[in-house]
Amino acid sequence: MLLRGARVGTLATVQDGQPFASLVTPATAPDRSVLMLLSNLSEHTRHLKADPRCSLMVAGAATGLNPQTAPRFTLSGTAAPIADAALKARWLALHPYAALYADFGDFALWRIAPGGGMLVGGFARAYRLKQAALAADPAALAAIEAAAGDIMAHCNIAHTEAMALLAGAPGAWRMVALDIDGCDLAEGEHLRRIAWSGPVADAGAIRAELIKKVSIARKTNTA
Numbered sequence: 597m598l599l600r601g602a603r604v605g606t607l608a609t610v611q612d613g614q615p616f617a618s619l620v621t622p623a624t625a626p627d628r629s630v631l632m633l634l635s636n637l638s639e640h641t642r643h644l645k646a647d648p649r650c651s652l653m654v655a656g657a658a659t660g661l662n663p664q665t666a667p668r669f670t671l672s673g674t675a676a677p678i679a680d681a682a683l684k685a686r687w688l689a690l691h692p693y694a695a696l697y698a699d700f701g702d703f704a705l706w707r708i709a710p711g712g713g714m715l716v717g718g719f720a721r722a723y724r725l726k727q728a729a730l731a732a733d734p735a736a737l738a739a740i741e742a743a744a745g746d747i748m749a750h751c752n753i754a755h756t757e758a759m760a761l762l763a764g765a766p767g768a769w770r771m772v773a774l775d776i777d778g779c780d781l782a783e784g785e786h787l788r789r790i791a792w793s794g795p796v797a798d799a800g801a802i803r804a805e806l807i808k809k810v811s812i813a814r815k816t817n818t819a
Contacts, residue, residue, distance in 0.1 A: 602654035609643035630708040689772040743799035
């Protein structure tokens with residue numbers, strides 16, 4: 597949930613053995629790998645070209661005044677540029693403001709292949725995760741990828757009211773991304789991440805999740 601919902605993070609790269617941290621704007625591919633649109637003029641891009649090893653930290657909101665109560669996740673892996681129009685479109689759907697410069701010649705899409713990670717759920721709650729724990733089920737990925745376009749089109753045409761209910765705010769909300777862990781709604785440059793109750797395996801499970809969440813949102817809105 598932290599990784600899927602993150603729109604900003606801290607990327608750590610290495611140059612001649614010296615760590616270097618910078619702010620980046622990530623999104624996730626359907627398979628949970630991380631996507632970043634990076635400029636060739638940036639320090640971190642030059643570092644990755646020389647040494648692809650990196651880590652990315654994303655964080656949620658703290659539950660109190662102590663910043664250590666914030667949940668956060670650090671992903672370790674290797675980064676490489678990837679020429680994939682569908683993945684670039686997915687990244688842009690979650691960072692629509694970047695359309696102004698996304699096609700500039702010095703920008704390219706990069707992907708971090710997960711190698712493992714560390715989840716800190718709050719103060720003194722740390723869990724190390726192996727690569728297998730971050731991997732998605734291939735059959736579920738294929739099933740959702742095959743159905744995603746039709747599901748999003750149907751929701752955006754036939755269920756506009758439900759999209760606004762899910763977003764929790766009035767407006768012309770549209771579903772712009774869909775995966776095994778949830779979906780993303782957008783209204784202009786405003787975005788909402790809706791997480792499923794758990795990873796789903798097929799289109800029927802997505803329908804059940806949407807019906808349940810819309811029903812809860814409608815009851816909440818009525819109350």
